[in-house]
Amino acid sequence: MIEKRKLLGIIGGLGPMSSAYFYELITEHTLASRDQDHIDIILSSHATTPDRTDYILGRSSESPLPAMIADARSLETYGASAIVIPCNTAHYFIEEVRNSVGVPVPSIITETVLHIKKCGYKKAAILATEGTIQSGSYQNEFDKYEMDYMIPDSDGQKKLMDIIYEQVKKGGIPSPDALYEVVDPMFEAGCDCAILGCTELSLIGRSMEGDERFIDSLTVLANCAIKLMGHKTVGFPKSFD
Secondary structure (H helix, E strand, O other): OOOOOOEEEEEEOOOHHHHHHHHHHHHHHEOOOOHHHOOEEEEEEOOOOOOHHHHHOOOOOOOOHHHHHHHHHHHHHHOOOEEEOOOOHHHHHHHHHHHHOOOOOOOHHHHHHHHHHHHOOOEEEEEOOHHHHHHOHHHHHHHHOOOEEEOOOHHHHHHHHHHHHHHHHHOOOOOHHHHHHHHHHHHHOOOOEEEEOOHHHHHHHOOOOOOOOEEEHHHHHHHHHHHHOOOOEOOOOHHHO
C-alpha cells in the first residue's frame, strides 16, 4: 500500500518571479538525495489576480480576494494538506482565505515576526509595499508581541515602491545599493534588522546573503512550509536552527 504523502499548495503569481523563487527556495532547502525525497507541490500561479496594494489603498475597486479564495479552494480540492501565500501584502486577506478552506494557511508575516523574536532582534525596519504598510499588517504583529519596529519615511517608501513596481515587477533586479539607500538611515536610527517584507525584495536579497541584518520573509515562509510538510531542512542560515 502506497503511503499518502502531504501535498503543499501555493497560491502564487503574486507576483510570478517571487513565486518561482519561492519554489526554488523550497527545492534548494529540502534535505533530499533523490527526486522522490522532495516535497509534492501544486502551485497556482494566478498572475491575473488584481493588485493587492491598489485595492487596499482604494485605487482600485477590484478585490483580489475572490481569486485568492477560488485558488485556495481549488488547491484544497486537489488534495493540498496546507496552503501558503508567498505575498506579504496578501496577508490583508488571510482570515477570509483561511475561513474558506479546512486546511492550515500559515501567515508569512506572523512567521517572519516570530522568527525575528526568536533571533533576539530589538528593532526591525519594515521594508514592504505601501499596501502592507498602510494596512498595518507587520505593525499589528509586532505590537502583539511587544516588539519595536520602524517604517520608512515618505521618501524611502517612494523609493521602495519604485524598486518593487517599476523594476522587479517589470523583470529587472536592481543592485542592492538601491535598497541600502532606503534602509541605511533606518539602521542609523537604531534598527538592528530589516525585513524584506515584499517578496519582490526577496529577489534582491538573494545577492545580500552576507548581511545578516536582513530577514527575508520568503525564506522564512519556505522554512515554515518545508517543516509543515514533515521534511527536514538544509542550507538555511544558522538563525533558522
